[in-house]
Amino acid sequence: MMWFVWALLSSIIFGMSGFLMKASSHHRGAVIETLWALYLTGTIGFLLWVWAFGQFRFDGAVLLGGLVIGIGSAAGNWLFMLALKKGPASLTSPLVNTNILLIILFSILFYGERLSLMEGIGVTLLVAAVFLIPIDPDEKLAVKNRRWYVLVIAATLLFTFRNGGLKVTEEAGLAGEIVLFYGYLFSLIWMSVEVWRRRRSTTNDSDRTPVSIRKGLIWGGAAGIFSFIGMQLYTIALIDGPASIVAPLFATNSLVVALLSILFFRERLSLIQKCSLLFLFTGLVLTRL
Numbered sequence: 001m002m003w004f005v006w007a008l009l010s011s012i013i014f015g016m017s018g019f020l021m022k023a024s025s026h027h028r029g030a031v032i033e034t035l036w037a038l039y040l041t042g043t044i045g046f047l048l049w050v051w052a053f054g055q056f057r058f059d060g061a062v063l064l065g066g067l068v069i070g071i072g073s074a075a076g077n078w079l080f081m082l083a084l085k086k087g088p089a090s091l092t093s094p095l096v097n098t099n100i101l102l103i104i105l106f107s108i109l110f111y112g113e114r115l116s117l118m119e120g121i122g123v124t125l126l127v128a129a130v131f132l133i134p135i136d137p138d139e140k141l142a143v144k145n146r147r148w149y150v151l152v153i154a155a156t157l158l159f160t161f162r163n164g165g166l167k168v169t170e171e172a173g174l175a176g177e178i179v180l181f182y183g184y185l186f187s188l189i190w191m192s193v194e195v196w197r198r199r200r201s202t203t204n205d206s207d208r209t210p211v212s213i214r215k216g217l218i219w220g221g222a223a224g225i226f227s228f229i230g231m232q233l234y235t236i237a238l239i240d241g242p243a244s245i246v247a248p249l250f251a252t253n254s255l256v257v258a259l260l261s262i263l264f265f266r267e268r269l270s271l272i273q274k275c276s277l278l279f280l281f282t283g284l285v286l287t288r289l
Contacts, residue, residue, distance in 0.1 A: 003241030006233045007249040008284070014230025015256025017223045019264075022257060024219030026265060030212040031081055032198060035074065036191035037220030038227055043188050045228030046181035054177045065169040066182025072161030074187035079158065083151035093254065094131040095152050099160040100251045101127065106164055107243040111171065115244055122286030125279040126248040132276035133258050163250070166235055167243040176235025184228075245287055255280055 017038075024034045050056060083092045104123065107113045115123060162183075169179045198208065230253070237246045258273065 001240070003237045003239070003246065004249075004287075007237035007241060007246045010230045010233035010237060011250050011253045012230075012256055013226050013233065014250065015253035015260070017226035017230055018253055018257040019260040020219050020223035020226065022261060023264075024216055024223070027215050027219065028212050029216035029219050030208045031216065032191060032194050032208075033213045033216035034220035034223070035077060036188070036195050037217045038224035039074070039184050039188040039191055041221045041224030042228040042231075043181065043184040043224075045225060046177055046184055046232070049177050049228075049232060050181055054175055057175075057178050061172065062174055062178055063182060065165065065172075065174055065179040067186055069162050069165045069169075069179060069183035070186030070190075072158045072163075072165060073183060074190050076155050076158035076162060079151050079155040083148055083155060086145045086151065087148040092148075092152060096155050096159060097130045097251060097254065099156050099163060100130065100248055102156075102160045103164040103167070103247040104244045107167065107247075111167075111243070113242045113244045115242075118286045119245060122283040123245060123248050125283030125286065126252060129276045129279035129283060130248070130251045130254055132272050132279070133255050163234075163247060164243070166231075167238055167247075170235065170238050176238070177232060180228075180231055180235065248283075249287070252280055 021034065021038070025031075080092070080096055083096070104127075108115075166176055166179070170176055234246070234250050237250075255277065
């Protein structure tokens with residue numbers, strides 16, 4: 001079925017976006033400018049797509065859907081980055097990815113989706129793969145900063161609105177591309193306000209130098225192109241495919257980030273992360289049986 005192919009491609013391509021975001025961080029690109037450039041190129045991408053293949057709408061339902069998804073995306077990314085500064089990635093990333101479970105549960109309870117035994121096992125392995133890939137056994141897992149817990153819970157819920165919200169809008173008959181266009185546009189406006197506010201601030205920020213800003217714009221702009229393509233393919237997969245399978249497939253984009261990091265940044269896989277890849281490939285096979 002083509003929805004499976006689109007879901008798999010969405011994971012790979014959106015993973016490229018995540019890797020470029022990681023590259024921006026690796027090269028000390030400014031966070032706000034990275035997000036601003038991502039939403040700029042993403043907005044342009046969806047604008048061109050709607051212009052060529054879709055239909056413009058400007059009504060309450062579409063704007064509300066775009067606003068919810070935009071807040072989920074922009075605020076989720078921002079809070080996730082803040083959480084990474086206060087706690088280990090090996091805990092932060094898997095916990096934030098629990099939004100997959102919420103989407104699966106939501107799809108089963110409200111849309112009557114059912115999984116066969118093989119599909120259920122496959123989805124379980126995919127979820128396990130997503131949770132295990134960021135784990136670094138050398139990191140200390142104790143987190144004493146209470147604010148970290150708040151940030152992680154908030155980011156998880158916000159990403160649920162982004163990914164699960166697209167399922168709701170598709171079921172409501174709203175084209176995914178126009179909803180995502182407004183979602184990225186609202187995110188762009190938000191980031192533009194942040195860029196303007198920080199440039200007017202008199203407080204010195206050592207992380208925002210002309211060089212870091214330029215790097216953030218370059219890496220973020222490239223990430224936005226892959227983000228647009230990946231999210232568009234995700235919405236296409238949701239049209240015919242069950243969200244209880246499509247969402248876990250899409251979430252494996254974190255594995256793409258990990259593999260590219262190994263290739264370009266010479267990061268190494270732990271034994272746990274190797275098991276994650278085994279779970280991934282086994283899960284992909286079982287969901288198609």
